[in-house]
Amino acid sequence: MKNKNNLGESLNNAMRSLWNNKVVVMFVVLCVFGIATSGKSVSHTVTEVFTRFGRNAFLVLALIIPVLAGLGLNFGIVVGAIAAQIAIFWVVSWGFTGVTGLLMCVLICTPLAILFGWLVGKLYNKTKGSEMITGMILAYFADGLYQFLFLFLIGGVIPVNNPTLIINGGVGVKNTIDLTGNIKYALDTISMLSIIQVLYIILAVITAAKLISRLVKKRELHLKSLLLRFAAATVVFALTFVPAVQTFLGQDRLLLLNAVELACLGAALFAVYLLLKGMVGEKKPFAQCYKRPVALAIVAGIVYALTYVTAIFQILIAVSLPVCTYLLIAVICFFNRWILSTKLGQDMRTVGQSRTVANSAGINVDKTRIIATCISTVLASWGQLIYLQNLGTFQTYGAHSMVGQYAIASLLVGGASVQKANNKQAILGVVLFHTLFVVAPLSASNLFGSALIGEYFRVFICYGVIALSLAMHAWKVIAKKKEEKAQSDAAPAES
């Protein structure tokens, strides 16, 4: 009897969580259908999706902070993309290449993006409550200014003498700029070894800075923990000089197989750490603290075992990940989480939930919103750099135009809404949206004999998802109001 009840309840819960995630469920079904009918091997699709994930994830993650700060979906990230493109143009015309070129791009586009973000934030503060439509129109306006700059000012007013970039008449920038040989794959090809070297140098600098600041301010040194940490890092660094490790780390791409193996190893180590921490650190009996570590270890074991399944193995060895790009995506995920644990992040959440409460609590609402917009714009400009260096060709007048729509559609597909978004939804969304993007034309040409239908379908999905999500948001607001009314009606009746 009791069991039956439990079963019914858990079934009920499962149904409810399915219903709550209906957008995600719908897209999972569409993706599975698309993959099944695409007529291509699964490993082809997976390879494509991983490439696109590396390209686009950063842009989507740039959208999360404005959502939390109550600005809704920031269509204004187009402005950040424009900042990145201006930077790329000048860096290419000055002839910088490789990592140097990329760093130059970052140096130029970051201050530009901060300036643009500040202006966009100012505008959003003047149009509170309708930031999304403002952002959309702003994107068109910014596009106009961008065209003015690239079609007329460059060459027309600012002399640029570079026949590969400038249209024959000497005024205006060509339609396409080839990035091969300058910044194409500049980020993707940074080897793991150099990442570790850079990190090691950064750690050394930080340790020194901490020591000096503590000495100057005459506070406690905590020398032991500081040196211990540095020593541990040195050991890791020394390991990289072992020839086998060195050749492995000398690569810039990591086979997905290796990545999965490494992740399993990491998870197992983490489980051991958790267990030790619980038993030795907090002195709890084994029975109390074994659940999480053991579960973790079991999952890791199962995943590792799965890599021996032939079909999965085939896929895993077909995909290779650009390490540095994926690392940056992970860093940005941590950044999004970290910022929420700070005072600034708490202010943003407060402002996002209620401007009146924030105001009466002495939080500078306008400033907080501007900071959120600035962060989003800067992240978007870096995201566009990553996107273009991976793509390798820069469509001068088209590269930025769909950035906002695609990124927002991805985020929404992952189950985010106008008011709620997190890293998980962003990542899931990118995977689903781009899977569909890859397979839709293939399965359409397979099923209907015309790839064009798939193309229509793709565009339809992108805008359809945005429209659907906005409509559902409005619907939810109405439902909430009704619920509140019912509650307030019920309240006096109880008394």
Added chain:
Amino acid sequence: MGEAPYVLKMDGISKEYFGNRVLDNVSLSVKPGEIHALMGENGAGKSTLMNILFGMPVIHNTGGFTGTIEIDGEPVKIDSPQKAMELGIGMVHQEFMLIPGFTVTENIKVGREITQPTVASHIFGKSLEKLDTKAMAKDARKALDTIGLNIEEYVLVKGLPVGYMQFIEIAREIDKKGVRLLIFDEPTAVLTESEAARLLDTMRVIASKGIAIIFITHRLDEVIEVTDSITVLRDGQFIAKAQTKDTSAVKIAEMMIGRKVEKLFDDDKPDTRTLSDDDVILSLRNLKVDMPGEKVRDVSLNVRRGEVFGIGGLAGQGKLGIPNGIMGLCPAEGEVIFDGKPLDLKKLGEALRLGIAFVSEDRRGVGLLLDDSIEQNIVFSAMQVNGKFLKNYGIAKLYDGKAGRAHANEMIRELDIRCTGPTQAAGSLSGGNQQKVCIARALTLSPKLLIVSEPTRGIDIGAKKLVIELLAKLNREQGMTVIMVSSELTELRSLCDRIAIVSEGVVHRIMRPDDSDAAFGLAMSGAKMEGGAEQ
């Protein structure tokens, strides 16, 4: 030197809004640890006084105020809410200033989070310091324990019962450092009876810790129960300050209402009307109206044919919801029987069609087409509802200009509308004349029942008198049934045969115009102590 006897002393406070004096030489003083009631009708100046104390921008955007404020004997200048908070003044709002998606701790600590420095905060400034959630939870627990609220500090506010929210607000205020004066603005309005009783207990606990409390409410019984002293305001004037133990609910009610009842019109003609309890023109049964800010919960009453029926009560208690619900302007439920026929509340315009005319309290918003001529304003309802002033040309009905003009001229003459002619834009008229145009339009419908809502709001005293006289004339000479909804007791009492006092969305009592001031005061306060003196 001992401690200053008063934690707060406001002296000679005067404030004008656009030449309209809303506070005139008012003073207020509160001792530490005292619960002080601030009493007065709507428009008596309570909220303006508190806005001044709290440094609200609305005060400083409209030319500031005169008078002095002293905190602990020190003269201070409060020019922003932040300044008020720094001085230790806290406010518990009537509508909750809480964030549903936050935990109790986060709400208590909003804007005042405890932080620890991080690497990034050394470089980019304090706003990147990490939140110290443990210390925050500890502080929140302490504040909750102080007021005896037994909820976990880590739950979300979203799921809590409404009654708890007020207490979380209080916890937030007392968690602020150095708080010495708390303002409670109608805190019991949304609470159930037991919750309200707990709130009063909590107020006593807070006061016993030496924090002064200013308690704004219209519930007299609560004032008698919990406060030490009271200040009464009326029409922006300081009326009295008294110790609560030296006074009584009846006396306070008298002080709040007590004004010389000046008859607004001379009722010298003999009353020839015959009113009968059996001849009911409008009957309301369990009417519920969802009008924002004027919610009607459950109203049942009968209006006799030929009488002037008054509906009074404080703002926000639901009196305005009644006519707006009947006319279908706000979503309403319940049974309305007009002249023996049930009225469909869902259908907009149904009431008009059956012969109920309505003069809205929102004259410039709902009542008039401001840019159109007086003539258009007078005839448009009748054209729409009754098909008057239309010529039928077969394919289309067109406006009959001649008839409309003639009717407008007649109305202008009859109601004495001061204007340059029927083509003048209604928006350019004075308030009193605009009101007459509204009444003229209602009369053009030849209604069986006329409902006027706040007919004298925002018009000067001379015009007021004219409007009241006009209503009296319509009733006495033409036998028209009139329902008058008004916040001004004086005008209700000078014209109406019976007055229903609405409190908290229900009809509290039906009074006669010659009942005593104290009885009216008690009824408007919704005091639950009738049954004693009256009845």
